[in-house]
Amino acid sequence: xxxxxxxxxxxxxxxxxxxxxxxxxxxxxxxxxxxxxxxxxxxxxxxxxxxxxxxxxxxxxxxxxxxxxxxxxxxxxxxxxxxxxxxxxxxxxxxxxxxxxxxxxxxxxxxxxxxxxxxxxxxxxxxxxxxxxxxxxxxxxxxxxx
Amino acid sequence: xxxxxxxxxxxxxxxxxxxxxxxxxxxxxxxxxxxxxxxxxxxxxxxxxxxxxxxxxxxxxxxxxxxxxxxxxxxxxxxxxxxxxxxxxxxxxxxxxxxxxxxxxxxxxxxxxxxxxxxxxxxxxxxxxxxxxxxxxxxxxxxxxxxxxxxxxxxxxxxxxxxxxxxxxxxxxxxxxxxxxxxxxxxxxxxxxxxxxxxxxxxxxxxxxxxxxxxxxxxxxxxxxxxxxxxxxxxxxxxxxxxxxxxxxxxxxxxxxxxxxxxxxxxxxxxxxxxxxxxxxx
Numbered sequence: 001x002x003x004x005x006x007x008x009x010x011x012x013x014x015x016x017x018x019x020x021x022x023x024x025x026x027x028x029x030x031x032x033x034x035x036x037x038x039x040x041x042x043x044x045x046x047x048x049x050x051x052x053x054x055x056x057x058x059x060x061x062x063x064x065x066x067x068x069x070x071x072x073x074x075x076x077x078x079x080x081x082x083x084x085x086x087x088x089x090x091x092x093x094x095x096x097x098x099x100x101x102x103x104x105x106x107x108x109x110x111x112x113x114x115x116x117x118x119x120x121x122x123x124x125x126x127x128x129x130x131x132x133x134x135x136x137x138x139x140x141x142x143x144x145x146x
Numbered sequence: 147x148x149x150x151x152x153x154x155x156x157x158x159x160x161x162x163x164x165x166x167x168x169x170x171x172x173x174x175x176x177x178x179x180x181x182x183x184x185x186x187x188x189x190x191x192x193x194x195x196x197x198x199x200x201x202x203x204x205x206x207x208x209x210x211x212x213x214x215x216x217x218x219x220x221x222x223x224x225x226x227x228x229x230x231x232x233x234x235x236x237x238x239x240x241x242x243x244x245x246x247x248x249x250x251x252x253x254x255x256x257x258x259x260x261x262x263x264x265x266x267x268x269x270x271x272x273x274x275x276x277x278x279x280x281x282x283x284x285x286x287x288x289x290x291x292x293x294x295x296x297x298x299x300x301x302x303x304x305x306x307x308x309x310x311x312x313x314x315x316x317x318x319x320x321x322x323x324x325x326x327x328x329x330x331x332x333x334x335x336x337x338x339x340x341x342x343x344x345x346x347x348x349x350x351x352x353x354x355x356x357x358x359x360x361x362x363x364x365x366x367x368x369x370x371x372x373x374x375x376x377x378x379x380x381x382x383x384x385x386x387x388x389x390x391x392x393x394x395x396x397x398x399x400x401x402x403x404x405x406x407x408x409x410x411x412x413x414x415x416x417x418x419x420x421x422x423x424x425x426x427x428x
């Protein structure tokens with residue numbers, strides 16, 4: 001577990017209804033009421049599709065907790081926009097399948113439990129914390145356009 | 147359309163030292179609206195950290211008891227703008243942001259449901275099945291022959307068909323309803339995708355495109371012979387329903403497919419691109 005003070009990134013998944021609106025609102029409200037500094041974006045998918053340069057800024061945090069969706073999706077959304085996340089210092093909290101109170105609890109707990117997948121992870125793979133860190137900017141880096 | 151060389155506006159809601167916090171409900175409503183309009187926002191509070199700055203213009207909103215003018219004059223960069231939102235309601239705050247966005251000619255997000263494939267390169271074997279399959283030119287290959295998503299805008303909203311033909315479950319659509327296409331972990335049964343692909347093929351009696359062509363030609367022939375447009379339409383709908391069920395392909399995508407000749411031509415082009423990419427790897 002990383003002990004540095006992590007940054008927090010919240011994705012509002014604005015352009016789809018795949019995350020329960022009440023869950024999103026509850027997480028956002030708790031973040032705002034906490035007095036904590038954090039980053040919020042409208043929709044990581046759109047930013048990735050548009051190769052939004054803001055993703056590079058967000059990925060350059062020393063360590064970060066991201067409230068969004070599945071870690072595998074978040075990892076490759078950043079990578080495909082040329083902004084790979086540091087797997088050793090990134091924890092993704094999945095608002096699609098985790099209740100808002102648990103998300104908030106993890107966001108406000110010190111330290112990061114890295115959980116980006118690496119390799120062909122399946123449901124039978126070991127705990128996320130034990131997964132070897134992704135070599136930065138290697139396989140995660142998208143190949144250049146012709 | 148890549149934003150790599152364009153300007154975006156970073157909005158900062160400042161509630162740290164030397165400012166007064168916003169009312170809780172107003173803060174929530176304003177931030178929700180800004181996110182709903184596609185803005186990225188940094189909230190600066192009493193604790194925690196924010197992501198490093200970059201070279202993009204920044205608009206700092208806050209309740210500054212001594213006004214914003216002095217802060218602006220002390221700013222080390224003219225790309226930072228301060229707005230004192232004391233007494234502002236939600237509409238005024240959102241309007242202030244929109245005004246600076248327009249002034250800075252920063253991009254306006256939104257207006258498109260971001261539906262496009264995301265490749266899990268940990269799983270991808272570069273087999274080019276997706277490139278061969280997609281009729282809409284979403285995929286391409288780089289100079290070294292590596293598969294890439296090159297034209298996200300061409301992707302048909304809510305159509306996950308290419309992920310169904312990926313033998314490695316390496317193609318995600320993060321806004322899809324179910325795993326592993328939505329990015330959820332890949333289960334053992336998902337790894338039977340090659341089998342599933344064969345099943346789809348068997349169900350359709352060959353490959354999807356030739357099936358469509360044959361069905362469409364039959365329908366056209368029947369229409370021309372019998373002048374029974376209802377029967378022809380019925381036949382087409384049956385075929386499309388089967389396809390939609392097999393691949394979870396939205397009916398509107400199937401209905402908007404090009405003519406059989408065009409389908410064949412595009413399929414051949416895609417196949418040729420995939421073949422060329424595979425040869426580059428050898």
